[in-house]
Amino acid sequence: MSTPIALIDCNNYYVSCERAFDASLVGVPVIVLSNNDGCAIARSAEAKALGIKMGDPIHHLRDKVRAHGIRVLSSNYTLYGDMQRRVIAACEAFARDHEIYSIDETFLDLAGFEDRDLVAHARAMRKQVQRWTTIPTCVGIAETKTLAKLANAAAKKQSCFDGVADLRDEDVRRDVMQAFPVGDVWGVGGATARKLTDLGITTAGMLCDMPMKQARAVGTVVLERLVAELRNVPSAAVEMVEPQRKGMAVTRSFGTPVTTFDRLMGALTEYAMRAGEKLRSHGLVAARLTAFFHTNRHKPDRPQYAGSRTVTLHPMTNDSLELIAAARRAAERVWRDGYAYTKAGIMLDDLVAADMRPRTLFEDDGDKRARLMGALDEINGRFGRWTAVTASQGFKREWKLRSEMRSPSWTTSISEVPTVRA
DNA sequence: TCTGGGGTCCTAGGACCC
DNA sequence: TCTGGGGTCCTAGGACCC
Numbered sequence: 001m002s003t004p005i006a007l008i009d010c011n012n013y014y015v016s017c018e019r020a021f022d023a024s025l026v027g028v029p030v031i032v033l034s035n036n037d038g039c040a041i042a043r044s045a046e047a048k049a050l051g052i053k054m055g056d057p058i059h060h061l062r063d064k065v066r067a068h069g070i071r072v073l074s075s076n077y078t079l080y081g082d083m084q085r086r087v088i089a090a091c092e093a094f095a096r097d098h099e100i101y102s103i104d105e106t107f108l109d110l111a112g113f114e115d116r117d118l119v120a121h122a123r124a125m126r127k128q129v130q131r132w133t134t135i136p137t138c139v140g141i142a143e144t145k146t147l148a149k150l151a152n153a154a155a156k157k158q159s160c161f162d163g164v165a166d167l168r169d170e171d172v173r174r175d176v177m178q179a180f181p182v183g184d185v186w187g188v189g190g191a192t193a194r195k196l197t198d199l200g201i202t203t204a205g206m207l208c209d210m211p212m213k214q215a216r217a218v219g220t221v222v223l224e225r226l227v228a229e230l231r232n233v234p235s236a237a238v239e240m241v242e243p244q245r246k247g248m249a250v251t252r253s254f255g256t257p258v259t260t261f262d263r264l265m266g267a268l269t270e271y272a273m274r275a276g277e278k279l280r281s282h283g284l285v286a287a288r289l290t291a292f293f294h295t296n297r298h299k300p301d302r303p304q305y306a307g308s309r310t311v312t313l314h315p316m317t318n319d320s321l322e323l324i325a326a327a328r329r330a331a332e333r334v335w336r337d338g339y340a341y342t343k344a345g346i347m348l349d350d351l352v353a354a355d356m357r358p359r360t361l362f363e364d365d366g367d368k369r370a371r372l373m374g375a376l377d378e379i380n381g382r383f384g385r386w387t388a389v390t391a392s393q394g395f396k397r398e399w400k401l402r403s404e405m406r407s408p409s410w411t412t413s414i415s416e417v418p419t420v421r422a
Numbered sequence: 423t424c425t426g427g428g429g430t431c432c433t434a435g436g437a438c439c440c
Numbered sequence: 441t442c443t444g445g446g447g448t449c450c451t452a453g454g455a456c457c458c
Binding site: 041101102103104105186187188189190191192219222310 | 451454455456457458
């Protein structure tokens with residue numbers, strides 16, 4: 001028998017984080033918007049009940065917002081990241097190990113806890129999270145990750161589970177899978193769901209019974225592994241160590257369209273600075289940098305252009321100034337006048353741990369630069385991002401994204417901690 | 423007027439080599 | 441009619457996730 005896995009998932013996570021610090025948001029419909037205040041990416045139960053879907057553009061929702069008094073917030077990732085640490089801290093005593101899957105979901109390795117009543121164990125954990133953070137959660141228990149995800153979804157949807165579903169028993173598993181739409185299975189997206197439906201496979205139970213060979217033909221090894229996991233055969237373990245990251249990106253939509261190369265470089269400079277910071281905080285260097293920018297793809301009647309160029313970084317580097325120079329080289333080659341650009345970004349690939357990077361023969365002493373970057377990170381860490389900037393980055397930042405309804409940094413900025421009067 | 427920002431994995435196909 | 445047979449490496453793009 002394999003070891004049990006739990007998946008703990010926070011309910012309406014961003015909204016729950018906001019509610020932890022603003023009681024007036026409790027019990028009313030609330031939505032949290034994406035970067036640039038573009039579309040709804042988190043919805044309270046009340047907002048979902050009003051028919052608001054994940055990804056709905058806010059400008060399609062104005063009438064509903066007015067009619068139902070929906071509270072609308074910009075996203076506050078600093079707050080959500082900090083709350084995540086608290087949620088995980090509350091879970092630590094309940095598992096041997098954990099793997100953070102996303103900002104609101106964590107897999108827990110329950111090896112060593114098998115002889116307990118795991119449903120009671122999970123309930124105690126939920127209570128602890130609620131007490132420490134106020135955040136409501138659901139827990140799915142199973143022996144493969146795919147089934148733990150499915151258990152979690154069942155716990156969320158079916159009130160009979162009361163927030164904790166355990167799918168280790170085969171009969172329970174069968175019952176739940178039989179009622180579970182195939183398109184809701186973790187790893188089955190729109191394209192695969194259509195193919196499966198055409199074959200008459202409409203539930204997780206039917207997918208589980210699909211011949212492995214056929215699964216491979218329909219959806220390559222990915223779907224084959226997925227079917228194995230539904231059959232309770234693990235094909236992915238809980239990852240104790242963080243796997244080596246392969247690439248990273250900093251991309252943003254613009255608050256107002258950009259039409260000049262200087263403005264584009266202003267934005268790319270900022271993204272390259274941020275990318276350098278991310279690299280350094282992970283102790284990595286990059287071998288390749290891609291700069292890209294494009295016009296508004298949602299408006300096909302307007303002139304369209306997408307520029308993208310990859311350049312090699314040699315030596316491999318995490319030096320922001322090198323990244324900025326590389327971004328300029330890349331952008332210059334594909335720049336075109338006469339278009340209104342609405343989005344740009346920097347992508348870094350072929351990442352390697354900084355102390356493992358290959359040395360080049362004529363590499364000059366990088367110590368000075370490394371110290372400069374260290375000082376930059378420290379200043380910006382202590383006094384807030386973009387306290388220290390490069391001259392090319394500039395101070396105007398007209399392109400910067402919209403975020404007009406952001407809640408304060410309740411937990412991470414001393415000037416914004418909540419005041420309590422008694 | 424107005425539509426996110428990250429990531430991962432897999433496959434196909436071209437370039438190149440012997 | 442018929443046009444080697446493998447390899448490797450790289451890139452682009454699809455599909456999926458939150």
